[in-house]
Amino acid sequence: MADTWKNIIGVVLLAVTCYACDDMDTAVCQRLIAAKPDMCNDTCYSAICKRFCGKCPLKCYSCTDIESSQKCNATIECQGKDYQCISAASFTNDFREVYKLGCAPSTVCSHYGRRSINKRAGTSCCNTDLCNHGSGNKRNTKPKTTETVKRQVTSPACDDTDSLACTLLFTINTHMCADDCIANTICPRLCGKCSKY
Known part of the structure; x- marks a missing residue:
């Protein structure tokens, strides 16, 4: 009976992991794209790498009235794909500069332009995950690495x-082979789907 519950829990965890709008694991997605460059066009692969394949709304930093945009650590997922990350500077009643970060409809952002900061309004919009963290976006930049996969x-x-x-x-999910997509398309050998000759 305990094994049955373990299997049920594993399948539920797999379903939750696969169907949330996030990647099962970013490192896995990076390895898979190196081996299969068109993977994001395949529903099986893009199901486990939704964020990596651009199928999710943006994640943006979200804070109100903070003294520096780089001090914001809270994040939010935008309401839809027609939203962008925004950072807007303004002044308090005593003329202290403060920032508001979050998501904004693309129509709002079109007034300010992407990545170009409107000096008068102190507003900028961008369209990659966590890109509204201040000038230079040092926390958001991930070096793109190309890895040769020897098969x-x-x-x-x-x-x-x-x-x-x-x-x-x-290692993330020991019950991954219960998912037909993973077992038959991505990892058939590991899941024991290959016939022995």
């Missing part, structure tokens, strides 16, 4: 897309 050819008809990515997926 060991065993049976061209049945192989994992990337064996390390599959191992990482397995």
Whole structure:
């Protein structure tokens, strides 16, 4: 009976992990894109890498009346894909400069332009996750790395897309093979779907 509950919990965790608008694991997504550059066009791959493939609304820093935009640590997910991250400077009644960060409809942002700061209004909009953290966006920049994936050819008809990515997926969720998409398309060898010759 305990094994049955473990399997049910594992499937529920897999469903929650896969269907939330986030990646199962960003490192897995980076390895998979190196092995399959068109993965975001495949519903199976993009289901486990939703944020990586741009299928999610933006995540933005969200604070009100703070003295420096870089001191904001709270985040929010925008209401939809027609929103952008925004950072707006203003003044308090005693003329202290303060910032408001969050999500804004793209129509609001079109008045200020992307990434160009309107000096008079002190407002800027951007359209990548967590990009509204101040000038330079040092916290948001992730170096793009290109990795050459060496694949060991065993049976061209049945192989994992990337064996390390599959191992990482397995450490995240030991019940991943219960998902037909992962078991049959992404990690068939690890999930035991390959026939032995």
